[in-house]
Amino acid sequence: MNEYLCHDFKSPRIDTSRRLPSSFRAIPVIFYVALIGCAYVMTMDYFNYKKALKQKVDAQERQTLSETQRDSFKNEKSDLESEATKAEQVAQWMEGARNIQPIAVKIARAVQTDTRITQVALERSEQVPANIALTIHLNGSKVSMELAAIEAALGQLLYRSASPQQTKNGDVVEYHSTLVRQAD
Amino acid sequence: MNPKQLACVILLMIIGAMTYTAQIIHKTVATTRAEAEDAETAAVTAENERSTAEIETAVFKANTEEVRRFLRSWLPSIEHVQTQQEAEQTIQLSLRERGISLVRSIKTESKQSAGNKLIPKSVITTLTIEEEFAKVLNWLGDIERRLPTARMKVVQITGGSSGTQLKMDVSFETPIFDLAAADADKKKVVPKPTPKVTKS
Numbered sequence: 280m281n282e283y284l285c286h287d288f289k290s291p292r293i294d295t296s297r298r299l300p301s302s303f304r305a306i307p308v309i310f311y312v313a314l315i316g317c318a319y320v321m322t323m324d325y326f327n328y329k330k331a332l333k334q335k336v337d338a339q340e341r342q343t344l345s346e347t348q349r350d351s352f353k354n355e356k357s358d359l360e361s362e363a364t365k366a367e368q369v370a371q372w373m374e375g376a377r378n379i380q381p382i383a384v385k386i387a388r389a390v391q392t393d394t395r396i397t398q399v400a401l402e403r404s405e406q407v408p409a410n411i412a413l414t415i416h417l418n419g420s421k422v423s424m425e426l427a428a429i430e431a432a433l434g435q436l437l438y439r440s441a442s443p444q445q446t447k448n449g450d451v452v453e454y455h456s457t458l459v460r461q462a463d
Numbered sequence: 464m465n466p467k468q469l470a471c472v473i474l475l476m477i478i479g480a481m482t483y484t485a486q487i488i489h490k491t492v493a494t495t496r497a498e499a500e501d502a503e504t505a506a507v508t509a510e511n512e513r514s515t516a517e518i519e520t521a522v523f524k525a526n527t528e529e530v531r532r533f534l535r536s537w538l539p540s541i542e543h544v545q546t547q548q549e550a551e552q553t554i555q556l557s558l559r560e561r562g563i564s565l566v567r568s569i570k571t572e573s574k575q576s577a578g579n580k581l582i583p584k585s586v587i588t589t590l591t592i593e594e595e596f597a598k599v600l601n602w603l604g605d606i607e608r609r610l611p612t613a614r615m616k617v618v619q620i621t622g623g624s625s626g627t628q629l630k631m632d633v634s635f636e637t638p639i640f641d642l643a644a645a646d647a648d649k650k651k652v653v654p655k656p657t658p659k660v661t662k663s
Contacts, residue, residue: 299468348517363523378607
């Protein structure tokens with residue numbers, strides 16, 4: 280071994296570069312802290328991202344489902360409205376299409392044999408078809424009683440005589456009234 | 464710049480790059496979370512709307528149940544007569560089966576109602592018959608039974624040519640319902656108390 284070289288190794292070395300300022304010594308520490316911090320934040324962000332993504336997809340699915348069901352209910356309601364409209368119109372028509380034959384039969388059966396009915400006319404009102412204009416021509420000795428009996432008989436069919444009028448024309452009594460159907 | 468300083472600068476640059484990347488990622492996550500919250504709000508709104516629609520439908524269904532049942536019960540009668548020929552045939556059949564031989568006059572005419580979508584057309588029948596008392600009234604009852612939707616407009620009964628006979632002038636309107644056309648006219652209906660109509 281060369282003696283000079285051994286001496287050279289053992290001799291103190293002179294720094295070729297200047298030492299860092301003491302504040303710069305914190306940089307490696309800051310690096311490791313930043314590395315750990317960023318790793319933590321990114322990991323948490325990753326999980327939060329996955330969670331948010333799942334929440335978003337779930338919410339969108341719920342929204343789609345709810346909107347489908349809402350549309351279905353609206354369509355059902357629309358159909359019900361249509362059906363109800365038709366039903367109202369049919370009911371309105373039928374209200375003015377009640378049978379007239381029972382009225383004629385009741386009138387015929389209410390009078391006694393000694394009273395003669397010469398004419399019975401039943402005419403529906405154009406404005407209120409449920410109302411029926413009744414005209415009876417009859418002659419006999421007990422016309423008032425017979426008319427009371429007719430009104431009572433019609434009452435059994437839930438018809439009430441509105442504005443009844445009687446006019447006497449010779450032997451014939453003309454009776455006019457409007458039959459108004461009472462609520463069941 | 465010596466190697467130590469260079470190393471510090473490189474570390475600072477790496478720190479900056481990491482922080483910047485973390486910020487970008489954090490912003491993306493924040494945006495996604497905001498979108499998720501918006502979607503959640505929209506879902507809750509949609510659920511509320513669905514719930515409201517369900518309640519409204521159920522209430523409307525319950526409120527109109529009676530009137531709709533009324534319509535369903537009348538559907539067979541409504542569908543029974545769909546043309547003028549059917550109405551005329553029914554009248555002729557009734558006259559024949561009830562033994563009304565003396566028909567003084569019979570006239571049927573079609574009536575159009577442009578404004579009424581449910582009953583766009585109806586058949587007006589006017590006839591005069593002369594028969595025995597029982598036959599006349601029984602025929603009247605029979606025609607009302609066969610054409611339950613028909614509306615008797617005028618019924619006039621007077622004495623006939625002989626003592627036992629009655630003469631009856633009748634005018635009635637048989638509606639030709641068009642339920643399919645009425646479907647197109649979907650209007651908002653406020654439920655009303657149901658009319659209790661029965662052919663008595």
